[in-house]
């Protein structure tokens with residue numbers, strides 16, 4: 001069975017990212033390319049990872065008017081990536097346009113929506129003018145994403161149980177904010193360990209710094225895979 005671990009390749013250069021990826025096996029993990037690396041290394045770097053056999057989550061979190069997001073999703077899909085995402089707070093019309101833009105592809109990427117960033121707690125969410133508890137806002141946005149035809153959402157593992165009950169077993173729950181026991185929480189607020197995330201019913205965990213900044217990344221990858 002392929003791994004449920006997605007490693008966030010948050011590196012400043014293609015060289016550093018490639019050196020990190022070199023000892024990895026596509027059966028061990030999927031890879032996530034976000035803003036930092038995409039801006040530095042570009043689409044050719046993403047194509048190279050795909051050619052090496054990695055399932056790539058292109059985490060560019062599109063958030064714009066429907067026409068612009070739809071066009072961006074098409075361009076992303078042309079890279080042959082496994083998964084792409086948009087912000088659910090862009091609204092139903094934007095998500096529907098994104099979903100429709102992928103319909104012509106033989107093997108379209110999974111399309112998921114970011115709900116409430118895992119770095120945000122109730123106070124930060126309230127600072128944006130949303131006075132709901134994070135889990136209720138995540139549920140609201142996840143329902144909107146499901147009704148718009150998306151494959152799943154980005155949420156924290158803390159909301160996974162609630163979303164599984166509400167949206168069923170097939171809806172993808174992709175969860176950053178994963179911290180193995182004893183690792184630094186950093187800027188993440190809504191966190192869980194890999195084992196807690198598994199028990200909560202997540203589909204995939206996203207892990208960056210606890211792996212990329214570890215003295216022995218391969219050992220941490222093996223521990224997380226064993227916990228999943």
Ligand SMILES: O=c1ccn([C@@H]2O[C@H](COP(=O)(O)O)[C@@H](O)[C@H]2O)c(=O)[nH]1
Nearest residue numbers: 008034116117118176177206207208209
């Ligand atoms: O709500 C979100 C959405 C995306 N992310 C991304 O996941 C990784 C997490 O990295 P860590 O180093 O394990 O904190 C990072 O690329 C974020 O951009 C997220 O954390 N939360």
